[in-house]
Amino acid sequence: MVNLIDKSSLPVVASFIRLYGPTLREFFPDSDANISFHNLPESENQFRDILVRLGKKIFISPEEVGRLGLSNPEIFAALAHELGHILYNADAFAPDNEQRADTLAARLGLGSQMIAVIEKIIASRRFRHLTSELVRRIQFLQLVG
Numbered sequence: 224m225v226n227l228i229d230k231s232s233l234p235v236v237a238s239f240i241r242l243y244g245p246t247l248r249e250f251f252p253d254s255d256a257n258i259s260f261h262n263l264p265e266s267e268n269q270f271r272d273i274l275v276r277l278g279k280k281i282f283i284s285p286e287e288v289g290r291l292g293l294s295n296p297e298i299f300a301a302l303a304h305e306l307g308h309i310l311y312n313a314d315a316f317a318p319d320n321e322q323r324a325d326t327l328a329a330r331l332g333l334g335s336q337m338i339a340v341i342e343k344i345i346a347s348r349r350f351r352h353l354t355s356e357l358v359r360r361i362q363f364l365q366l367v368g
């Protein structure tokens with residue numbers, strides 16, 4: 224059974240687990256993944272990451288999420304994307320794996336929120352070298368959504 228462990232103390236993470244945990248366990252009945260969520264404090268976030276995945280740990284920076292202006296449903300989509308990397312074994316950074324991870328957000332009914340997250344990332348000009356890749360992800364989500 225997929226086990227989602229909240230070590231972040233962030234209300235949005237608690238809400239995500241409460242709202243989407245049961246569906247995720249249905250989607251992946253054979254998975255025994257223990258996945259934990261952690262707060263990424265400003266003092267340890269020198270690269271200003273929004274969300275970082277390290278194995279089966281997902282770190283979230285409330286400050287960077289706030290700077291990007293993500294709503295709670297958009298944060299849910301971003302968390303679903305990170306879980307998609309883990310649960311689909313799509314861990315390596317590659318265009319196919321990004322789409323794979325986005326699929327989980329779409330399956331949870333968060334496709335339009337995932338598009339909004341990507342649009343905000345593009346607008347922030349944080350990952351300028353990835354803009355064409357990000358646009359392709361939006362086009363893919365529009366197709367599957």
Ligand SMILES: [Zn+2]
Pocket residue numbers: 304308320321324
């Ligand atoms: Zn990703």
